[in-house]
Amino acid sequence: MSTSDNKRSIIVGIFVFLAIVILIAGIFTLGGQQKRFIESIAVRAVFNDVAGLKTGNNVWFSGVKIGTIKNIRLLGDSQVEITMNIEERVQEYIRKDAVARISSESFIGNKNIVIDGGSQKAAPVEDGDIIKSVSPLNTDDMMETLQRNNKNLAAITDDFKVLSAKVVQGEGTVGAILTDSMLANNFRAMVANLQQASQNTVRASNALTNFTSKLNTEGALANELLTDTTVYSELRTSMAQLKQATTSAAELTNNLNATSAKLNNNNNAVGVLLADEEFARQLKGTMQNLETSTQKFDQNMEALQSNFLLRGYFKKQEKEETKKQEQLKSQPQQPDTTKQQ
Amino acid sequence: MDLSNKNTESTRSRRRYVVSKRLDRIFLELGDVYAFIARFFKELWFPPYELKEIINQCYEIGVRSLPLISLTGFIIGIVFTNQSRPSLADFGAAALLPALISVAIIRAIGPLVTALIAAGRVASGIGAELGSMRVTEQIDAMEVSATNPYKFLVVSRVLASTLMIPALTMYTTLVSLLGGYLNIRQNEQTSLTTFFYQVFEAITFLDLAASSVKSVIFGFTIGMVGCYKGYNSSKGTEGVGKAANSSVVTAMFLIFIEELLIMQVINALRSF
Numbered sequence: 001m002s003t004s005d006n007k008r009s010i011i012v013g014i015f016v017f018l019a020i021v022i023l024i025a026g027i028f029t030l031g032g033q034q035k036r037f038i039e040s041i042a043v044r045a046v047f048n049d050v051a052g053l054k055t056g057n058n059v060w061f062s063g064v065k066i067g068t069i070k071n072i073r074l075l076g077d078s079q080v081e082i083t084m085n086i087e088e089r090v091q092e093y094i095r096k097d098a099v100a101r102i103s104s105e106s107f108i109g110n111k112n113i114v115i116d117g118g119s120q121k122a123a124p125v126e127d128g129d130i131i132k133s134v135s136p137l138n139t140d141d142m143m144e145t146l147q148r149n150n151k152n153l154a155a156i157t158d159d160f161k162v163l164s165a166k167v168v169q170g171e172g173t174v175g176a177i178l179t180d181s182m183l184a185n186n187f188r189a190m191v192a193n194l195q196q197a198s199q200n201t202v203r204a205s206n207a208l209t210n211f212t213s214k215l216n217t218e219g220a221l222a223n224e225l226l227t228d229t230t231v232y233s234e235l236r237t238s239m240a241q242l243k244q245a246t247t248s249a250a251e252l253t254n255n256l257n258a259t260s261a262k263l264n265n266n267n268n269a270v271g272v273l274l275a276d277e278e279f280a281r282q283l284k285g286t287m288q289n290l291e292t293s294t295q296k297f298d299q300n301m302e303a304l305q306s307n308f309l310l311r312g313y314f315k316k317q318e319k320e321e322t323k324k325q326e327q328l329k330s331q332p333q334q335p336d337t338t339k340q341q
Numbered sequence: 342m343d344l345s346n347k348n349t350e351s352t353r354s355r356r357r358y359v360v361s362k363r364l365d366r367i368f369l370e371l372g373d374v375y376a377f378i379a380r381f382f383k384e385l386w387f388p389p390y391e392l393k394e395i396i397n398q399c400y401e402i403g404v405r406s407l408p409l410i411s412l413t414g415f416i417i418g419i420v421f422t423n424q425s426r427p428s429l430a431d432f433g434a435a436a437l438l439p440a441l442i443s444v445a446i447i448r449a450i451g452p453l454v455t456a457l458i459a460a461g462r463v464a465s466g467i468g469a470e471l472g473s474m475r476v477t478e479q480i481d482a483m484e485v486s487a488t489n490p491y492k493f494l495v496v497s498r499v500l501a502s503t504l505m506i507p508a509l510t511m512y513t514t515l516v517s518l519l520g521g522y523l524n525i526r527q528n529e530q531t532s533l534t535t536f537f538y539q540v541f542e543a544i545t546f547l548d549l550a551a552s553s554v555k556s557v558i559f560g561f562t563i564g565m566v567g568c569y570k571g572y573n574s575s576k577g578t579e580g581v582g583k584a585a586n587s588s589v590v591t592a593m594f595l596i597f598i599e600e601l602l603i604m605q606v607i608n609a610l611r612s613f
Contacts, residue, residue, distance in 0.1 A: 012399040015407070019508030022515050026541075026549055033541045056545055 034068055039088040041127040042070060045100040045113070050080045051136045053102055053111040059084045060103070061115045066090045069113065084113060086125075095122035096129060102136035377569050381499055384492050394497040402463050402498075402564075403505030407512060410458050414513035417454055418520025421445060426528065435529060439536050440543035442521040447540075448548050451514035453600055456559035459506055460592035464567035467498050468588030471571025472581040480572070495568040502564025503557060510556035551607040558603065559596055566592040 034056070050072065059067040067086040075081050086094065095118030103114040115131070125131060166172055170179035177183055215222040224231050265271045272279050305314050358365045422442050429435050471494060474480050483490040522536050531539075567588045574584035 008400045009396050011404050012396050015404050016399075016504070016508055019511040022511040023549075023553065026511075027546070029537065030541045030544065030546060030549060033538065034545075 040067060040085040041088055041091055041125075043084050043086050043094070043125055044081055044128070044130045045084070045133040046075065046079050046081050046130065047102065047133050048079055048135055050082065051102050051111055053082065053113070057110055058105070058112045059086060059115065060112055061090060061094060064090075066094075066115075082113065091126075092124045094118055094125045094131075095120070096125055096131070097122040098125065099132045099134055101134045373573065374569060377495075377572070378565060380491060381496060381565065384489070384496050385500070389492070391493050391497045394493055395501055398498050398501030399505050401466070402459070402501050403508055406459060406462055406505075406509060409462065410455055410509050410513050411516045413458055414451070414454060414517040415520040417450060418442070418446065418517035418522075419524045421450065421517075422521040422524040437539075438525055438529070439521070439531065439539035442518070443540035443543045444548075446514055446517045446521065447544050447552055449600070449604075451517060452510045452552050452556040452559060453596070454517075455506060455510045455513045455556065456563065456596045457593060459502075459509065459560070460563050460566075460596060461589055463502060464563045464570075464588040464592040465585045467502075467564065467567030468571040468574070469581055469585035471495075471568060472574035472584030475572065475574050476576060476578065476581055491572075495572060498568050499561065499564035502567075503560040506560025506563060507553055507556040510552065514552070547607065547611060551603065555600070555603050558599055562595050562599060563592050566595060 053069060053072065055069050055072055057069045058065050059069065067084050069082060070085045071083040073081050073083075082100075084100075094115060098118035099116050100113050101116065102111055104111055167175045167178060169175060177187075214220065215226075217223055225235070262268055263271050263274050266276050304310055359368075422438060425441055425445075426435060426438060429438055429441065471480075474494070480490045480494070483493065518537075518540060522531075522533065525531050525536060526533075570584045570588040570591065574580040
């Protein structure tokens with residue numbers, strides 16, 4: 001075989017090889033996208049109407065494509081059973097009480113199945129399970145609702161047309177507002193007042209801003225109270241002590257009240273002393289008698305000093321007194337050190 | 342008496358044809374075609390396999406056609422995308438353009454354009470080559486020299502065409518999609534990943550299989566028509582031209598007929 005033949009054979013080989021690579025890449029991309037080469041489980045759902053769903057359409061769960069429609073078959077009583085191929089790796093997230101509904105990829109796009117919900121209490125779905133389904137939103141129903149809305153809108157615009165005609169003619173409150181010049185003037189004044197009020201509000205808010213900025217000044221009492229945790233704890237302690245002092249003062253007051261109440265009674269010594277008038281009279285008489293007795297005792301004592309039996313004792317005392325005074329006079333006077341200092 | 346003799350002669354001459362001269366000729370030619378095709382399947386399995394000639398023909402049909410077919414496919418991808426945009430944009434669905442061109446190119450345009458371009462280039466080439474060999478009695482010489490001309494000339498070319506047209510279809514499809522992507526990228530700023538995601542989202546395995554099977558049938562048709570027309574060309578230089586021209590026209594016509602029939606079969610399969 002010549003070199004030229006070899007070259008041709010190699011080129012043809014590369015050409016065919018690349019074509020096969022393109023085909024295989026296409027098959028694998030398509031298979032990967034349609035989840036054909038992934039382990040999957042079959043889950044079924046029964047609908048009354050599948051709205052044009054076809055085999056191969058997608059199955060979505062929480063916005064993620066998790067499988068495709070494997071089979072569609074009619075059941076008795078005009079129902080349709082859908083078999084979905086769902087990736088095995090998402091099996092644990094889909095619960096037995098999940099609900100399948102038919103949706104659309106876009107307004108004019110393909111139909112698909114969307115699986116919603118499922119509670120954590122329910123077990124994960126298994127191969128061959130039938131999950132609940134809800135009927136799809138029918139386009140005819142949508143159009144019917146839209147038609148009803150259109151009719152309502154037409155009725156509303158008719159009413160509004162009558163209303164606006166009355167307003168233009170100056171009928172009713174709104175018409176009067178729009179046509180009466182006096183009302184307009186009042187409204188203008190009201191707006192001016194509102195403007196004034198808003199200016200006042202602005203001033204008040206400025207003042208409030210200043211005040212709050214002062215409150216926020218570092219070192220100020222309010223700021224300290226709001227920011228310093230030590231002050232707060234001390235204040236709390238002081239308040240506790242004050243509360244205790246108040247409690248003590250209240251107890252003291254109660255005691256004083258009780259004491260004063262007792263003082264007002266005659267059934268105790270101090271109460272009798274303070275409140276009993278008869279006792280006061282008796283005490284006064286006793287004191288007078290005591291004064292009289294004292295005077296008489298003085299006279300008796302003077303008489304005793306003159307008595308010969310006791311005269312010697314008193315003279316001895318007089319002499320000792322005299323002697324002490326003389327000794328005091330004979331001692332030299334000491335200088336006053338405290339003054340000098 | 343003379344008149345009666347003339348009538349008898351004309352009746353006899355009419356009876357030489359089963360239906361009519363033209364229809365008989367058509368059916369005779371159909372019979373020749375069936376025999377020609379049957380001979381291909383008969384010769385295919387027995388040695389010698391003429392591998393060298395097959396590779397040569399693969400090179401001529403496949404590799405040499407690649408630049409022309411790739412360029413055509415690329416331009417068709419751009420033009421088709423650009424012309425489809427306004428229709429989809431009217432519905433506000435310009436985002437579905439990748440899906441549309443995917444379906445159109447993979448299902449139909451890829452195999453069909455490849456086959457038509459190959460019919461123009463390959464079928465005419467084979468027809469002219471074999472026709473000139475017939476005219477210059479090279480085929481007769483091969484028969485005399487104990488070489489099987491059918492095996493060497495027809496089987497190798499039909500086999501090469503049947504193998505190379507699917508390969509060319511793969512290239513054309515890819516290049517057409519890239520042409521479409523360039524146009525979409527320029528107008529919708531769609532990324533390559535998103536584009537190919539949407540392309541494969543719109544098709545199924547049945548589409549890929551149908552495209553491949555279709556291109557195999559088209560390849561066989563192109564090779565077989567070219568070989569038949571060239572192998573059975575009439576004597577003279579005029580016969581070469583006729584063989585080349587007839588190869589292209591017949592091949593293209595058959596390709597469209599086959600496209601129509603295959604489409605019906607695929608749609609029937611799709612509904613299962």
